[in-house]
Amino acid sequence: MNASIHPVSYDWLLARARNPEDGLTRAFAGVIQAAWKGKIQPPNVGMGLAQDKFVELLEHYFPGTSLQICNDRCKEACADCIPLLASEFDDLVALLLEHRSDDAEHTEWLAHAIASGCMGGNHLYQDMGLPDRQALSVLLERHFSALYLKNVGNMKWKKFFYKQLCDRADVKMCPAPSCQVCNDYQNCFGSEEDEPALAMEKKADR
Numbered sequence: 641m642n643a644s645i646h647p648v649s650y651d652w653l654l655a656r657a658r659n660p661e662d663g664l665t666r667a668f669a670g671v672i673q674a675a676w677k678g679k680i681q682p683p684n685v686g687m688g689l690a691q692d693k694f695v696e697l698l699e700h701y702f703p704g705t706s707l708q709i710c711n712d713r714c715k716e717a718c719a720d721c722i723p724l725l726a727s728e729f730d731d732l733v734a735l736l737l738e739h740r741s742d743d744a745e746h747t748e749w750l751a752h753a754i755a756s757g758c759m760g761g762n763h764l765y766q767d768m769g770l771p772d773r774q775a776l777s778v779l780l781e782r783h784f785s786a787l788y789l790k791n792v793g794n795m796k797w798k799k800f801f802y803k804q805l806c807d808r809a810d811v812k813m814c815p816a817p818s819c820q821v822c823n824d825y826q827n828c829f830g831s832e833e834d835e836p837a838l839a840m841e842k843k844a845d846r
């Protein structure tokens with residue numbers, strides 16, 4: 641099949657993954673699939689990374705896939721994907737990198753993947769192709785431990801990241817004096833296990 645029209649899916653990536661059970665591998669696969677399908681709007685399918693960095697990521701985690709993904713069709717499909725939220729995306733990446741636990745390159749790649757996932761419309765773990773919130777929490781605790789520890793109230797991760805950005809900009813995010821008396825408490829702190837959208841989509845792709 642012509643490489644330019646072959647669909648890039650979660651299963652297609654994992655079938656070519658160096659270690660398909662690895663949490664980072666699954667997160668990258670989920671974000672790449674979601675971006676490819678237009679489910680999220682990062683600056684490009686490459687999660688906002690420079691193309692050489694994205695190729696390096698692909699060859700490290702999914703050997704032999706870079707030619708398939710980084711082709712003219714992908715570039716054309718992404719020509720209109722540079723979003724109005726570009727500065728927001730950059731702020732999220734910066735927030736994560738300021739709290740990185742190490743200087744490893746894969747941690748920088750993960751920061752871009754998480755920021756890309758934040759551009760989606762589902763729970764963050766879903767737009768990253770992860771099975772549940774706990775899988776995302778494990779990645780955050782391991783790679784961005786200082787930021788993970790700040791979430792003392794166990795706020796939903798996407799809400800928590802945006803609250804951090806609002807606090808930095810001295811923008812009051814909520815009208816209530818405290819979370820406990822806020823009418824939207826459940827929106828910020830409720831369960832994230834009630835919308836298995838991406839999991840269902842993955843099954844449909846098989």
